[in-house]
Amino acid sequence: MTLKSYHTLDVQGKRVLIRVDFNVPVKDGKILDDTRLRAALPTVRDVQARGGKVILLTHFGRPKGRDPLFSTAFLQPTLEEIFEGSVLFAPDGVSPSSVATTQHLQDGEILLVENLRFHAGEEKNDPAFAKELALLGDVYINDSFSISHRAHASVQGITKHLPSAAGACLLQEVEAVAKALTHPKLPVAALVAGSKISTKLALLENLLPKVDFLILGGGIANTFLRAQGYPIGSSLVEEDMIHTAQQILEKAPLQDCRIVLPRDAVVAKTLDGGNPHTTTLDPITPAEKIFDIGPQTVTLIQEILDTCQTIVWNGPMGVFEVAPFHEGTAKLAQHVGSLTQKGQVFSIAGGGETVAAITSAGAAPLFSYLSLAGGAFLEYLEGKTLPGVAALKA
Secondary structure, X not given: OOEOEHHHOOOOOOEEEEEOOOOXXXXXXXXXXXXXXXXXXXXXXXXXXXXXXXXXXXXXXXXXXXOXXXXXXXXXXXXXXXXXXXXXXXXXXXXXXXXXXXXXXXXXXXXXXXXXXXXXXXXXXXXXHHHHHHOOOOEEEEOOHHXXXXXXXXXXXXXXXXXXXXXXXXXXXXXXXXXXXXXXXXXXXEEEEEOOOOOOHHHHHHHOOXXXXXXXXXXXXXXXXXXXXXXXXXXXXXXXXXXHHHHHHHHHHHOOOEEEOOOEEEEEOEOOEOOOEEEEOOXXXXXXXXXXXXXXXXXXXHXXXXXXXXXXXXXXXXXXXXOOOOHHHHHHHHHHHHHHHOOOOEEEEOOHHHHHHHHHOOOHHHOOEEOOOOHHHHHHHOOOOOHHHXXXXX
């Protein structure tokens, strides 16, 4: 899909609304990770360089109406450091007073508008609110893939009222996913893990005809192993999805896709102890649980990845937050990173836990692309049309 690019918009002397995702992790009032804030830099800098007035639109958290605990005012000082200049704040959000503030902005100035979710019309995609929101600017840029799966007023509705285009971040992400699944270099491997098949069934079915290897881990792999008759002890499994797993296993060869499941595992009775040890699948006892893939499986997957040119990853292979159950994911992350740096593969990974696991393994800078999106990344991989992306189709 070709999107309208922000480079095509005339921004000279105009108020440019930029929808960003500044829903950053915060603890005790401190921002734990400012990656999403820094991601806005390319588009903001471009608009400033071309004489535009920058108006940043974001949500933060899930407030029930106007709630000071969810005000975006705390972002102001950090944004001023990142943008190396003054960032003004519109505390009234979408309102006549904020419209007046935008009309007095100088070229190159930056204004942050209060939390969009203080307004009920935002998440309802209310046409009247979208029209009111549009009064804040002259043109609109969506610069966040991570919110583009939501048909909200600041994502979809506003595009009916203003000249609209995709920003640098959104364009980069759509291009990266297309490079991995729409026109990839073959062979393609997809690593998919998570607790439940039911949450990723659409993803699995969409990937089958598009990838050469579908490598499964986590609770998803457990259900597939149970479907093949392996004992998995007390491990997480979806009993009601066993038949579905069997159907996918039967369908895969017909679509020239090889499903790869664990050959061994790291098991224990509990996460916080219980003598964790590596075992092949057959001896797993009823009291034991699978918490990670084993070294044989790691080697098998590495050998498969060595033959590929494109790698897509969603979901850690084990309980990466707890040692020693992080090792399988960490070793694979480092291996994918190494292959990427050697120029052998194009690698893309997404989802909050996935990126956190790859980052903790020290491999984040080595991947071709890491998605900041969670739900949007998953829905796009599932083949779904994202409202925010569709609204910007060229």
